[in-house]
Amino acid sequence: MNWNELENACQQCRGCELWKTRTNLVFGCGSREAELMFVGEGPGEREDATGIPFVGAAGMLLDQYLAAVGIEREDVYIANILKCRPPNNRDPLPEEGDACIGHLRGQVKLIRPKMIVCLGRIAAARLIHPDYKITREHGQIVVKGSFAMTAVYHPAALLRDASKKEDMLRDMKKIKAYLDGLN
Ligand code: URA
Numbered sequence: 001m002n003w004n005e006l007e008n009a010c011q012q013c014r015g016c017e018l019w020k021t022r023t024n025l026v027f028g029c030g031s032r033e034a035e036l037m038f039v040g041e042g043p044g045e046r047e048d049a050t051g052i053p054f055v056g057a058a059g060m061l062l063d064q065y066l067a068a069v070g071i072e073r074e075d076v077y078i079a080n081i082l083k084c085r086p087p088n089n090r091d092p093l094p095e096e097g098d099a100c101i102g103h104l105r106g107q108v109k110l111i112r113p114k115m116i117v118c119l120g121r122i123a124a125a126r127l128i129h130p131d132y133k134i135t136r137e138h139g140q141i142v143v144k145g146s147f148a149m150t151a152v153y154h155p156a157a158l159l160r161d162a163s164k165k166e167d168m169l170r171d172m173k174k175i176k177a178y179l180d181g182l183n
Helices: 003-012 045-050 057-068 094-111 121-127 155-160 162-182
Strands: 036-040 077-080 115-119 142-144 147-152
Touching (some): 057 155, 115 121, 115 162
16 A cells, blocks of 8 residues: 555545544654654544644644654654544544554554654553553563564653653653664
8 A cells, every 4th residue: 555545545444433523534744754653542632623643732742852852753753543533532442443553554564664652551552562551661662573662651641740751851862862873
């Protein structure tokens, strides 16, 4: 599948019910040649309204961490496990993740990033291992086939608990250093 085919497949997807209540598909954004890819959980209200991932309050905080470690947002690719917003920001159902994960796999295949960073526990449980403990495992880098993976706190969690911000900055610096070390 090429990018157009993949995006069309997402637009037409009826694999779960979320297409019925979404305003926009939130496919993903950023560089399709990115070495670094971020994966969140699913679109929130702002993302649903704009069709762009991580543009609300959590996204603005993510942007601050990218800037703090010298990563340009336009150089990375940002996507979510779910491409459609769950109504009222409820947690995604496992079957919605199952129905949608193939689209993310398609994006990863086309981009072939060197590192995938899960934003929060839900993405990490889906992509790294099912019982991922974000408080214990955040920032640990694991190599899976042709790319490395790690998880950091979801920026929305940092908005609720500022004491996690120090760990977040440390993890983001580690991610930048890891990528710099590959080049
Ligand atoms: N939270 C997510 O997990 N993804 C977004 O795109 C926005 C907020």
